Amino acid sequence: MDMRAEVYSPLQNATVWLAAWLHGHESADDLIDAWRDLGFTTPASLMAEVREKAEGAHGPQVRLLLSGPGEASGIPGGHREGIVIADRHVLVPEWEWVEADTLPAPAWLSPGEADQLLTQATDEAADLIEASGYRTDALHNPRLTVGTLSDFYDTPGLPGSVPPRAAKLFARADRVAAIIETVISRMGDHSLDSQLFSLWRHIRTARMAGVTYCAGEYSR
Template sequence: MVVWTSAWLHGAAASDDVLDALHPWAESQEVRAADEELATRLDLPGPDQPPAGPALLLAALRKAGAANGELVLPVPGDVRGLGGAGDFARLALRTGEAAVLRDAGLGLVPQRVAEGVLRWTVFEVGDLPPAEHMPIGEAEHGMSSAMREAASTLIDLDIAKHRPGVREEIASTVSSRPQPPWPQDVPQRPLRILQRASEVEAILWVATDDAPGGALSASASRARTEALRPLFDSVRAARRASVAEMVRVIADRAGKH
């Protein structure tokens, strides 16, 4: 959503392409505003009205003066990009993801409300803290370093055990993640890093999923969690940096035409 809406707002993608790109995440997409005042201002359905389709969201973003989107991936203890404890921040933290369109003062939070149905709720977010910029090379290096350190720590703790079929589990987890198309001419490096982040995340979920009969003691489980937390954080940072780099390149190219 962040990359495609940014491409559309800069004239680098057609609206139909944006709508098609959302399909891998859910067959049906719907949109509504978080409150009646915002609904009136953006010509969107309010919280008590039937939601609209995503085409109306694109029109609302244009009307609001949106330009570049930002990806936010909050977790407890790290709510960067949310700007306070309002309704937007609470829902974004609960879902673990959101899109911020700083120029328009809007935030979008996706929720799965039914099988195959993804609802985007639009919030007014007001002033937000300055966006944190992480160079994509730093994010990539951080993920690689965190992976090496986590592997070493788990070995030292003697809780990195062999598990039959683990490669198949990881491959299945990666392949089950939606594979959306991307706008034409987006840079390849952030795409590679996004793919790598998905692979690392799959490894993390397998590493934290105890095989039947192989549950760790409470202390070992805590040690494993502490060892893997920096790697989870680095995956989120790599995703944010990759999306930010794609948006930056799209905006730069649009500015040169």
């Protein structure tokens, strides 16, 4: 199992950039550059298709869907993640359109509510690391590795127009993801898997809630 894929997706930042562009807060050139940095090419027709599918929609026109083990994304074709346009058109990697009659409702958590859940998750995960007593010459302090991985999750970054509350929430999600990767991948310690796996849903929910909040602010 690819643990990183369960706690991080470049679609998070890609969706924020798309929402910022669609609502007039970022340029098309900056969107294309950001997507390239995130590892996505941009077909010439894609942006026109997004505008066409969003036309006539009211309020926030973009949101993110993520799912994990034991969760159904609701996206036809078995896709685990996608960018939802106007609540029925789903853009899935690598930039194919899927049409859906019904999709799961957005995560209506406020950034503050999602951040509180992740704060509790962060404390729990850090306590699990400390309790494991893991130490080697290469990793005297697990929190140092957490910091290094947090830098990875934050690169490439979000648009300058991202609302500060959403940016804080994404940073919290990245930190919890880095803690989990530290324990499972870097330490090779699987004794805490069951506890850490339960935190994945908190991370995905926070990422979706953050994107929903961004789109709502951009659409004002």
